[in-house]
Amino acid sequence: MRMPLLEVTNLKQHFTTKKGFVGNKTIVKAVDGVSITIEEGKTLGIVGESGCGKSSLGRSILRLVEPTEGSIKFEGQEITNMSAKEMKELRKEMQIVFQDPYASLNPRRTVRQILEAPLIIHNIGNKTDRKELIESLSEKIGLRKEQLSNYPHEFSGGQRQRIGIARAMALNPKLIIADEPVSALDVSVQSQVLNLMLELQQERNLSYMFISHDLSVVQHISDKVAVMYLGKVVEIADVAKVYDTPIHPYTRALLSALPIPDPTHIKSRIILQGDLPSPSNPPTGCTFHTRCPMATKECKEIVPPLEEKEPGHFAACIHV
Secondary structure (H helix, E strand, O other), rough: OOOOOOEEEEEEEEEEEEEEEEEEEEEEEEEEEEEEEOOOOOOOEEOOOOOOHHHHHHHHHHOOOOOOOOEEEEEEOOOOOOOHHHHHHHHHOEEOOOOOOOOOOOOOOHHHHHHHHHHHOOOOHHHHHHHHHHHHHHOOOOHHEEEEEHOOHOOOOOOOHHHHHHHHHHOOOEEEEEEEEOOOOOHHHHHHHHHHHHHHHHOOOOOOEEOOOHHHHHHHHHOEEEEEEEEEEEEOOOOOOHHOOOOOHHHHHHHOOOOOOOOOOOOOOOOOOOOOOOOOOOOOOOOOOOOOOOOOOOHOOOOOOOOOOOOOOOEEEOOO
16 A cells, blocks of 8 residues: 555644633643544545634644644654754645635735745745746636736635635645635635646645535545544545445534435434534543434443444444
């Protein structure tokens, strides 16, 4: 078997916060023991409710925030103990596309300056080489050369996200972490951006970690899907297995809310009771037991491991 491009083992990201005037410290377990792999040229979709730790996972992998514990291997090399200088070199291979295309672009810089910045930082090419690369990138994302002198506010949301993708692509990375890249866009623009990402993946053999709460988008772009709940992965498998034969009750509830284009088809909806528990005070045992329709006494006491329930299909539930 080929070595995975990215291998994450038991990754934890715990934040310490102060509460109230007294300043009592609480620990927020944003990511709590996640293990995933991403193969070269493939896409891993990460889905789950808001607050489940999807974005924290992506930022921890890139060490934009330092992980509390765990192992992150890129092409077999451990990166959690790398120095700042070593990480700077590695960032050419690992890039990110942020959720808000306007907030992630410097409003005081033109598109040309934004796209040129990573090339200058990593000393790639001379001025002429950079000019040719930037113009090639702009053509790829559907911008005219004369638009490179414009500022971010002069573009639509979809165009700004394309600029964000082009900036990530400028260094020709092997892995891109896309954090809700189309959630702020209209449906028609979403399809354009997704098709652009798929086209670039085929051309450059890119790997994606695609973070989203939109199940239909994840199904469209992903090869494999990991479902997160309260900082943990509760189910992971190939996209067809997760969507056709979901195992975990949380995954079933999420998929039951997915709209079906056939109005004659009646679909039973699974309504979860209660709110998402706080990551600073997660339930004992299985963290989903407070909302699970299958929960028993054992669920409150046993922490279910992520086990292979069927070939290539992993889930964290003692009742499966």
